[in-house]
Amino acid sequence: MTETGNATDRQGALVVLDNVNKYYGNLHVLRNINLGIERGEVVVVIGPSGGGKSTLCRTVNRLESIDSGTITFEGRPLPAEGKGLARLRSEVGMVFQSFNLFAHKTILENVTLGPIKVRGIPPKDAEKRGLELLERVGIAAQAHKHPAQLSGGQQQRAAIARALAMNPKMILFDEPTSALDPEMVQEVLDVMIELAGEGMTMMVVTHEMGFARRAANRVVFMAEGQIVEENTPEEFFTNARTDRAKDFLSKILTH
Ligand SMILES: Nc1ncnc2c1ncn2[C@@H]1O[C@H](COP(=O)(O)OP(=O)(O)OP(=O)(O)O)[C@@H](O)[C@H]1O
Ligand SMILES: [Mg+2]
Numbered sequence: 001m002t003e004t005g006n007a008t009d010r011q012g013a014l015v016v017l018d019n020v021n022k023y024y025g026n027l028h029v030l031r032n033i034n035l036g037i038e039r040g041e042v043v044v045v046i047g048p049s050g051g052g053k054s055t056l057c058r059t060v061n062r063l064e065s066i067d068s069g070t071i072t073f074e075g076r077p078l079p080a081e082g083k084g085l086a087r088l089r090s091e092v093g094m095v096f097q098s099f100n101l102f103a104h105k106t107i108l109e110n111v112t113l114g115p116i117k118v119r120g121i122p123p124k125d126a127e128k129r130g131l132e133l134l135e136r137v138g139i140a141a142q143a144h145k146h147p148a149q150l151s152g153g154q155q156q157r158a159a160i161a162r163a164l165a166m167n168p169k170m171i172l173f174d175e176p177t178s179a180l181d182p183e184m185v186q187e188v189l190d191v192m193i194e195l196a197g198e199g200m201t202m203m204v205v206t207h208e209m210g211f212a213r214r215a216a217n218r219v220v221f222m223a224e225g226q227i228v229e230e231n232t233p234e235e236f237f238t239n240a241r242t243d244r245a246k247d248f249l250s251k252i253l254t255h
Contacts, residue, residue: 032226
């Protein structure tokens, strides 16, 4: 059993959220969130729609600001603007449900754009590494096509390669497989399982229990803006402690 722990226990973690609150107008979307993510850890965030999972994800690379509390990355508060923020965004990659590739660029260009523009890597070097990454996610043959010419699973693997091209210290995944046809889900999960095995720090919003069981160190169950419980995947899926989690699990398990 793992408890959230106090701030002192989490001091060495890569990311620490301490008493984080966020509102959209009157809506209290994140309520006193305390969470530490260790280097190399894979945390799966699961819970009902509207519970705040995406918002939580987006606060970590500061796509969303918070109203109170603190978030630190490598022990320092998240930068709010300027070069510091640009660096944070390059160190914390993000993969979205909807891929978000640039439609008018080739797959390889999508992967090399960040390294060339943000990191100042010479184009030839960025291309070499980009091709290696496309190879690694199994779509090297698609390098010179445009996103619309690829299947959803291939596009999502391209999005993962694009995130990796920045050499991130962590990757956030927000429901990376929920827009995919069922037969393409596993090819994306396999890439993510491999990344997890290589020690990438990951926060993954997903309801894919197979992935959670194979790759996650911890499952965080969120509802109504709160972390309701957290545990190992095995414990969580077989022996949830709260009625809220049991109720949620009974619904996704009968789907
Ligand atoms: N930009 C926004 N402005 C106002 N309200 C928002 C905004 N983004 C999200 N919300 C609201 O905040 C709450 C949390 O949303 P969030 O997208 O984080 O939930 P979620 O757990 O990711 O849900 P889902 O499983 O449907 O993706 C919801 O009530 C949502 O309607
Ligand atoms: Mg969401």
